[in-house]
Amino acid sequence: MADPITFYFDFSSPYGYLMSEKIDDLAARYGRKVRWRPILLGIIFQSTGSAPLTLQAPPKAAYYKHDFARSARFLGVPFRFPSKFPLPTQQAARAYLWLHEQDCVQARAFAHATYRALFVDDRDISGPDTVLDIAAGLGVDRQALAAALGGPELKERLKAEVGTAMAAGVFGSPTVVVDGEMFFGADRLPQLERWLAEGGF
């Protein structure tokens, strides 16, 4: 079986959410698995001097707010722009890392549920309570996760994950890497598909 592909995402990234709804099925069609890697755009943007699209100059911010919803319709993915945006995603990312160590299937379910909580149900996923609620709803031991989220270890692990992503050249979300080839943005799905089908072009 060919190597898994890597999907870097921030839980507050609208295009990351769109990619999250497509990447596993796309990969599966070409016999690939996907490694999901949560990142924090806050840290990455500090290093690159960038900012969220909705905080860019007014015409650009307005365009992207419109395009998030249009791209979601184009891809057939339900989407509602959140009331609170952008928002911190450390808790969600740390919970993902912890869950992934216990049960990678449950971690994937948590990632989907968290993205949909934010971009479909307009829930504020920034605080630990909502993250714990989402995880508990999937059968996760709430107290164990709460204890882990409160500890220093997960914090360090997430920081290291973001560092690894940046060292690999990741500067935004979503970023997908196939056999060393990097694709940035949900709008690169057609290129990604051809790359998987043809092994390059």
Add this chain to the structure above:
Amino acid sequence: MADPITFYFDFSSPYGYLMSEKIDDLAARYGRKVRWRPILLGIIFQSTGSAPLTLQAPPKAAYYKHDFARSARFLGVPFRFPSKFPLPTQQAARAYLWLHEQDCVQARAFAHATYRALFVDDRDISGPDTVLDIAAGLGVDRQALAAALGGPELKERLKAEVGTAMAAGVFGSPTVVVDGEMFFGADRLPQLERWLAEGGF
């Protein structure tokens, strides 16, 4: 016949070049004409606080330099990254406006020839001499164009065109507007096609 669509482009924009090779055929398949509108990203970026992709943080700049060529291969368009980049495009844009007043078919041919001079043949299109050479090669009266490029009128017209584009919300190149709906980037070609086919989605 449905309204023409509008294509805003800067002659130094790699994704603008890719769009320029696709937009007329795409529009024609849906019974549409295309209005080409040269803009100057230098002026627009001053207003939005933006910068060319190749002058962004190193990982982002490196990604886009790679993506220009990959996107060109994906779309089947010949492409070579220019030795001099970015570069001023006022002369080319002014020449386009002047030609368009005389003969819109010749203006279109000039736009294609100028984009290909930069992104296929690696010619420096920033100075008036190269612009005049390209135009003369298409049968344009070189002296008449040279006189127009030296005058104040074209300068003002281009400034006004850029102002009109900015007032319409244009913040980058390429931007295509169909029936009031704006699409930014060559990677929006699939959405643009569906919009033309279905009248929205």
